[in-house]
Amino acid sequence: MDNLSILIVDDEKITAFYLKDILTAANYEVHLAQNGEEALEQLGARKFSLIITDLVMPGIDGFALVRKVKQIQPDLPVFILTAHGSYDVARKAQTIGADDYLLKPVNPDQLHAALAKTFEKGTRGKTGPLAKLGESGYASQNIIGASEQMAEVFRVIDKARHSRGHVLIRGESGTGKELVARAIYSAELAVAGTGFVIVNCCAISEGLIESELFGHAKGAFSGAVADREGLFEVADNGTIFLDEIGDIPLRSQTKLLRILQEGEFRRVGENKVRHVNVRVIAATNRNLEEAIKQGGFREDLYYRLNVIPIQLPPLRSRIVDVPLLVRHFLAKHQKRSVTKVGVTDEALELLTHYAYPGNIRELENIIQRAISFAKGAHISKAEVEAYLKSGSSHQAPPLVVALDKQTYPTLKSHLRKIERDFVMAKLKTSGWSVSDAAKVMEITRTALHNKMKKLGINSKEMRQTGEGADGKGGAGLARTG
Numbered sequence: 001m002d003n004l005s006i007l008i009v010d011d012e013k014i015t016a017f018y019l020k021d022i023l024t025a026a027n028y029e030v031h032l033a034q035n036g037e038e039a040l041e042q043l044g045a046r047k048f049s050l051i052i053t054d055l056v057m058p059g060i061d062g063f064a065l066v067r068k069v070k071q072i073q074p075d076l077p078v079f080i081l082t083a084h085g086s087y088d089v090a091r092k093a094q095t096i097g098a099d100d101y102l103l104k105p106v107n108p109d110q111l112h113a114a115l116a117k118t119f120e121k122g123t124r125g126k127t128g129p130l131a132k133l134g135e136s137g138y139a140s141q142n143i144i145g146a147s148e149q150m151a152e153v154f155r156v157i158d159k160a161r162h163s164r165g166h167v168l169i170r171g172e173s174g175t176g177k178e179l180v181a182r183a184i185y186s187a188e189l190a191v192a193g194t195g196f197v198i199v200n201c202c203a204i205s206e207g208l209i210e211s212e213l214f215g216h217a218k219g220a221f222s223g224a225v226a227d228r229e230g231l232f233e234v235a236d237n238g239t240i241f242l243d244e245i246g247d248i249p250l251r252s253q254t255k256l257l258r259i260l261q262e263g264e265f266r267r268v269g270e271n272k273v274r275h276v277n278v279r280v281i282a283a284t285n286r287n288l289e290e291a292i293k294q295g296g297f298r299e300d301l302y303y304r305l306n307v308i309p310i311q312l313p314p315l316r317s318r319i320v321d322v323p324l325l326v327r328h329f330l331a332k333h334q335k336r337s338v339t340k341v342g343v344t345d346e347a348l349e350l351l352t353h354y355a356y357p358g359n360i361r362e363l364e365n366i367i368q369r370a371i372s373f374a375k376g377a378h379i380s381k382a383e384v385e386a387y388l389k390s391g392s393s394h395q396a397p398p399l400v401v402a403l404d405k406q407t408y409p410t411l412k413s414h415l416r417k418i419e420r421d422f423v424m425a426k427l428k429t430s431g432w433s434v435s436d437a438a439k440v441m442e443i444t445r446t447a448l449h450n451k452m453k454k455l456g457i458n459s460k461e462m463r464q465t466g467e468g469a470d471g472k473g474g475a476g477l478a479r480t481g
Helices: 013-025 036-045 062-072 087-096 108-121 148-161 177-192 209-214 250-262 289-294 300-304 320-333 345-351 359-373 381-390 411-429 434-441 445-457 461-468 475-479
Strands: 003-008 029-033 050-054 078-082 098-103 165-172 196-200 238-244 265-266 274-277 277-286 306-310
Touching: 003 013, 003 036, 013 108, 013 148, 013 445, 029 108, 029 177, 036 050, 036 062, 050 062, 050 148, 050 306, 062 087, 062 148, 062 306, 098 108, 148 177, 148 306, 148 411, 165 177, 177 196, 177 238, 209 238, 209 250, 250 265, 250 300, 265 411, 289 300, 320 411, 345 381, 359 381, 411 434, 434 445
Parallel strands: 003 029, 003 050, 050 078, 078 098, 165 277, 165 306, 196 238, 238 277
Antiparallel strands: 265 274
16 A cells, blocks of 8 residues: 555645544555645646545635646546535535545544545546445445434444444434445355345234244144244344344243344244354334333343444434435436436425434435426425425424524535534533543544634533533533643
8 A cells, every 4th residue: 555645635734634644554655735736736746546635725626626636637536525515515526526525524434445445446437425426335225424423323334244243223213224234234245145134023913923033843833834944044144134123022032032142042833942143133213221111122132132232313413414315315216217307405405404203214205206296407495395394294294493594594504503513412421521522523632623613612612511511610621631
């Protein structure tokens, strides 16, 4: 990797040196340029393997620099740095030929993953988020997201992919639990060639679930005309995904616990002990802790399953990802369509003000329906409003996020508010320690200070918030350094 040379273009020295430290530690040769003009001078003097440029700079900005670089060296990969993963940025970046874009503060793991993909596959095609307009590294599993919350999900998925530990995925209905399970399994498939079995626990009646999971012997019950292997045997040496694990009856939970602890079980109506080696990925939208208190779920089973926990955020808490998801669903549902439909900025902004009780599944339904009924080349604000007013669920009316248009008149200001709330939440849970919050967010302390400055978070506000929250005053501020 010593022969790979990267040019970082950023007028903010903190960000530039932060990236340089990360890349130098990974044995890349790193050069710095403070602006677009200096970058073009260096490009004429030496060869680079890749350029990473900030978007907002005096003089030649990031977009203009990408255009000039692509004119000079069309095959030279260029990444764009941006503070917001918005649809407009992604769309324009793709249009001008950028190969990827990275959110500030840059997550080292995501940076290395993007570089690995680019250098592994070469420059013939897009290999990063801009391959599908800002989608995550798990776009092949249709997991889309550039928010901090999804960055944490991707981090845990990466850990789970390289482990045989059982996984418990939790999240509201429609948040993509099965997609995450498939993403965890995909690498396992490539490495070990093992199978993947999906079981929807709530779709199997209580009387048949043990037979389905563990199999049965001939004559075990009425209708058991032959021996039958269960789904755990089918998944032997592979992975079984137990969706809606919270709906499994208590009696069956006991057998499930045994197979998790000892890898052994008996078919229904049979005394022979059988053995399997199965990795379990379970998912639920239920509150298992409450179910344990009420006696509906075994505590020991909970701990056996919860080796690698993954909490999927509801869409309303990562609204910054909505533009990326909208673009993804537009492309997905227009693959065979001759006429392509876009979405207006006004319609997109309205979609970011909706609470999505049905989460990602509901957003996809909105886009699919809007495509079908679109009257022009773009989905309009009026068409989105009509859908939201009609309600997307028979059980509950849509809940539109109340937003003060005078305070947050634009999508950019709305997203800035979301980002600010996220940083404040991390600071609060870290006892107002900037160092501890930076560790939780997986960024440097300097990068967090820089982010706080941009978002207008100062020591006075932290001190006041700290006093109001826990009565400790500014005690935590002494640890910010």
